Amino acid sequence: MNKMTNSFLKNNMFVVLILCVMQADAQVLAMWNNASDGFRSVAKIQTGAASNNPSRINEIVDNQTVAKLFEDRHGNEIEKFMGQLKTRIVLVSADRKIIYQNFATRSMRNSTPLGYSMSKSMAAITMGYAICSNSNVSIKSKVDGLLPRLKGTSWGNSTIEDLLLMKSGSAKINPTEGNGWQSEEVAAIHRPVYLGGHNSDVIDLMIKHDLKEFTSGTSHQYSNYDTIVLGLLVESITKKKFYEYFFETIWKDVAAAKTGAWIVNGFDQTFTSLGFSASPEDWLRVGHYVIDQIDAQTCLGKFLQNASEPKEKTYLKTRCYGYQIWNWCRKDAFFFFGYGGQFLIIRPEKKWVAYVHQTTHENDAKIIGILYESLNILNH
Numbered sequence: 001m002n003k004m005t006n007s008f009l010k011n012n013m014f015v016v017l018i019l020c021v022m023q024a025d026a027q028v029l030a031m032w033n034n035a036s037d038g039f040r041s042v043a044k045i046q047t048g049a050a051s052n053n054p055s056r057i058n059e060i061v062d063n064q065t066v067a068k069l070f071e072d073r074h075g076n077e078i079e080k081f082m083g084q085l086k087t088r089i090v091l092v093s094a095d096r097k098i099i100y101q102n103f104a105t106r107s108m109r110n111s112t113p114l115g116y117s118m119s120k121s122m123a124a125i126t127m128g129y130a131i132c133s134n135s136n137v138s139i140k141s142k143v144d145g146l147l148p149r150l151k152g153t154s155w156g157n158s159t160i161e162d163l164l165l166m167k168s169g170s171a172k173i174n175p176t177e178g179n180g181w182q183s184e185e186v187a188a189i190h191r192p193v194y195l196g197g198h199n200s201d202v203i204d205l206m207i208k209h210d211l212k213e214f215t216s217g218t219s220h221q222y223s224n225y226d227t228i229v230l231g232l233l234v235e236s237i238t239k240k241k242f243y244e245y246f247f248e249t250i251w252k253d254v255a256a257a258k259t260g261a262w263i264v265n266g267f268d269q270t271f272t273s274l275g276f277s278a279s280p281e282d283w284l285r286v287g288h289y290v291i292d293q294i295d296a297q298t299c300l301g302k303f304l305q306n307a308s309e310p311k312e313k314t315y316l317k318t319r320c321y322g323y324q325i326w327n328w329c330r331k332d333a334f335f336f337f338g339y340g341g342q343f344l345i346i347r348p349e350k351k352w353v354a355y356v357h358q359t360t361h362e363n364d365a366k367i368i369g370i371l372y373e374s375l376n377i378l379n380h
Contacts, residue, residue, distance in 0.1 A: 038277025048247030116338030287353030
């Protein structure tokens with residue numbers, strides 16, 4: 001370092017610090033702008049078309065009693081969160097009627113937010129559909145019988161139900177770090193998928209990273225790999241790419257108004273653990289589709305009823321886990337949950353769905369508290 005540079009740094013350290021902070025903030029902002037776009041402009045994706053006849057999601061009506069009650073009781077508090085730009089979208093619907101909507105910016109109305117780990121719940125729904133459509137497969141089916149390439153691995157030794165419950169036993173996961181990866185080193189290998197640079201066969205990576213920490217089926221460990229295997233199993237069962245099967249079945253039935261998308265790698269393998277994106281209203285349509293299936297008690301509806309009930313205690317005392325679906329350790333409501341504060345909350349009995357897109361978990365507790373309290377409004 002020459003004397004001139006050294007002198008500048010010594011005399012302008014505060015300026016340099018500010019510039020570094022600004023650069024870091026810009027990088028974070030760029031990441032969350034990409035997340036609100038579903039990383040569609042930077043990652044390799046496969047898309048599913050909108051329906052020619054989208055399912056009903058009625059716009060909010062100003063004089064609607066329930067909508068006015070919600071606004072009067074909770075509007076100001078939610079508005080404060082939106083003003084921080086940490087909470088970007090809040091939508092609440094009852095019986096397919098939007099009773100509250102708030103977008104932090106105008107552009108958010110046309111966004112297609114990445115679900116992050118809400119994608120896991122989408123993968124579980126797809127697995128349920130595949131099981132219901134193939135009588136020779138059940139949640140008790142052994143994985144290595146369907147995917148011989150995984151024979152001898154933690155996943156091969158598991159049943160489909162073990163994977164739905166995150167019980168492959170492959171590795172011990174620190175739930176507060178890594179966001180579902182067993183280490184930062186492993187996470188760093190997978191993150192380039194967001195930029196379209198991931199060209200490794202995910203099965204090879206999984207086998208390489210299989211630590212066999214627990215006997216399969218004995219320990220709940222929140223693992224992205226378990227969900228990725230679910231996607232590979234759907235392909236084995238249906239003889240179609242995961243995203244193809246999803247778009248031909250679930251997405252078609254949801255009858256979305258806009259395009260849905262899955263992130264894929266260079267091998268055209270779907271990142272079922274984190275890669276689904278959809279418009280805000282189409283996330284609501286997904287929630288109401290789940291309610292409709294449960295209400296109709298279809299094969300898929302019975303699977304989802306079972307999938308959404310408490311089965312595993314988690315590291316959070318107030319939260320339990322079902323088949324890749326979270327709940328509050330009770331049966332009346334459940335939710336899809338993703339990194340950064342993504343929520344799709346579903347209350348079948350009230351035909352109530354709430355969707356939240358955020359850039360941080362800071363507001364999670366308050367937002368969820370408001371939304372859950374708002375259920376009381378439906379009794380009016």
